[in-house]
Amino acid sequence: MAASSNRPTKAERTSSAREAARKLHEEQAAAAKRKSLFVKLGVIGAMVLVIALVVMIVVQQRTAEVPESGAIPEGGNEHGGIVLVSDGDGGVTVDPELTGDRTITVNDAGEAAEPGTPPAPRGLDDSGDPAELVVYVDVNCVHCSSFEQQYSDQLKEWVASGDVVLEYRNIAFLDGNSSTNFSSRGANALACVANEAPEAYMDYAAAVFGHYSEGEMTNAELAAMAADNGAEGLEGCIDSMKYRPFAAFATAAASADAVPGTPSTWLNGEEWDQAANPDLVAWVEEAIG
Secondary structure, three states: OOOHHHOOOHHHHHHHHHHHHHHHHHHHHHHHHHHHHHHHHHHHHHHHHHHHHHHHHHHHHHHHOOOOEEEOOOOEOOOOOEEEEEOOOOOEEEOOOOOOOOEEEHHHHOOOOOOOOOOOOOOOOOOOOOEEEEEEEOOOOHHHHHHHHHHHHHHHHHHHHOOEEEEEEEOOOOHHHOOOOHHHHHHHHHHHHHHHOHHHHHHHHHHHHHOHHHOOOOHHHHHHHHHHOOOOOOHHHHHHOOOHHHHHHHHHHHHHOOOOOOOEEEEOOEEOOOOOOOOHHHHHHHHHO
């Protein structure tokens, strides 16, 4: 009888069962509430993601929109090139004859050439006095980066000495590979430097192309790099994309003229054939005597 006195009574067992049931119900309710919260958070997260994607698409579309016409920078020509000459004092500047308020219309570049059309860039000079070197480059092009790193110092020396007039045609063939249109933004930044600080152009170009392996830059980074290379205060010009139509014209003109890619180089109207003349320096030196 003493042992049985420790056994819970029926009422105690019923109460315990009810308590256990109550706790289970509370746990299930809490779990259901957590699940509902997670579902709601997931839905909210998905909505935020969708909104972010929509905003990104809208921004990209706006960024991709190019005005029909726009300004030509100092030293820029009607072919979409930036022409660099000797400043007469051992330095380099843009062509002082290419100045004033001028505009360019993107549609004037013409339609893209049919596949297989031989390249025939417009505006090439074959007089050879001084030698005219025209180079097509894209800031997002790995081979252009290598070209600049290998030859920029030599190009600068030729121009500074007056032996060569150098024309850069900064095009944006590779915008399609960039979510930020870096090719166009870089071409615009280069045009800003040509217009505002022409003596810094070649150093800035070398820095931009030398940055290729570190990835694309923001407008703020492009402006900071310009300041580091002697062209301060260009944030407004770079952010406004003032010379985007100029870059778009140069790109469309290159397509219309069947320029095969970047880098592409012409000297006195003759295309540099790397297979026949692997040494660019020797090829140019022969032409300039």
